[in-house]
Structure formats: structure tokens, C-alpha cells
Amino acid sequence: MTSPTRGSAVLSTLRSRLKDGTWPVGTRLPGEHELAAELGVGRNTVREALRTLVNAGLLTARRGDGTYVIATDELEAALARRVDSEEAHRVLEVRGALEIETARLAATRATEADLADLRALLAERTDATARHDDAAFLRADLAFHEAVARASGNELLLELYLGVDRAATYARERRPGGATPGKATPGKAAPATSTPEPHALVWATEDVHRDHDLLLDAITARDPEAAAAAARHLIEASHRILDSPGAHTAPTDHPERTA
Secondary structure (H helix, E strand, O other): OOOHHHHHHHHHHHHHHHOOOOOOOOEEEEOOHHHHHHHHOOOHHHHHHHHHHHOOOOEEEEEEOOEEEEOOHHHHHHHHHOHHHHHHHHHHHHHHHHHHHHHHHHHOOOOOOHHHHHHHHHHHHHHHHHHHOOOHHHHHHHHHHHHHHOOOOHHHHHHHHHHHHHHHHHHHHHHHOOEEEOOOOEEEEEOOOOOHHHHOHHHHHHHHHHHHHHHHHHHHHOOOOHHHHHHHHHHHHHHHHHOOHHOOOOOOOOOOOOO
């Protein structure tokens, strides 16, 4: 029988690895034998901890293939359960409301280090657009908005934003033609075998570039209302682009940034 103390310690360790990004969504976990040896416990202890996380909606066990991460915390798991391809706009509405508030707070709380991060990420976004690099553009864009949320200085709001953002990504990837998980190796995230859908560079319009500039300018100027307005404009643009016919085909023309 597993010791309650030992079992709790193993469960806590596994939760920490999910939370700190050691095992991101899509990762195939090491096998029970490997985990047991690493943690210095019996396989039954590991098996019970994994079962607890499966029941919590954080992991899924695939017969003959292993155990995969499908959420990194209970909030994300709850959101993932609610999301399907028909609900993508609902998730985006919630994320949009959070982005407006995080932008407003960032304008009053961002540190100089936060501002430097935002400038660097916006530069990466611009560079990816110029290189027509869809994947790099998406990474920089997502990282920029996450950095705005971090600059809000509210850890609970950040956690909620990240949970909703991952649910939005989950919804997008479940759309027809969305990213398809590739084969993962233990402890590594499964790679995507196609470009995330909709194609990220459809967001690389002059108006959207300008709104990103305005958002960063407002945060730098410590103007919360201007920051909230810029975030709102970005959200409205995202909804228009998501509804446009060209959002689900590879872009053939990539506008250069003018600002």
C-alpha cells in the first residue's frame, strides 16, 4: 500500500513539473518504471499519482502509446473540457476581456524590465513578418501578449489569462485543418505537423501592427485608458480576421510594417 506522505510528495512533484513548464501540453511522460526509479518510489505510487492527474483532467492515458499532458492545471483542464470548435469565438471573447484589463494594469505597473521584454518581442514579431515566417510570428505574437499579462503584476489574472489563452489555442487546433500533433518522445512536446490554423500571418496587417505599437506606446506612457483602447482595437481586428475567408488559407501577400 502506498504511503500517504510518499504518494502526496510524488503527486506534488508531478504537478510542479506540469506547472513550471517542464512538461508542456502535448508532452508524452516518461514511463512508470522510469519515473519510479527517478523519484525513488515504487511503481504503484507513481501509478496512483498518474491516475489522480488523469482524473483531474491534466493527463490522458493512451493504450499502447503512453501518458500525455493535456492541461497544466485544473483551470486549464476545466476550460479545455468546455471548448470545442464551435465555441472558439466564445473563448476569444473571454480572452479579449482579460487582455483589455491586463493592458490597463500593465500601463500602471510595468517595470523597465517588462518594457524591455515587450519591445524585444514586438521587434521579433516584426522580423518574423518580414521573413514570412509563420511559426516565428505566432510565437512572438503569443509571447508579446503573455508579457503584457505578466506586466499587469497580478499573478491570479496572469494564470487565468494563460488558461484561457491555451484553451483558445486548443479550440483553434481542433478546427478543420488545424495543427496536428506529431509523435512525441518521453518528456518532450509533440511537434506540430502543419502550420497552426488559421495561418498566423493573416494577422500581420498594417492596422494590427499599428495597434500593437499603440499598445506598447500607451503602456510605456503609463496611460491605462489608451492601453485598454489599443487592446480593444486588437481584439476587434482579430475577430474580423478570424471571420474572413482568407483566414484559413496560406497567405500569399505579406504586408510590410510601416510604423
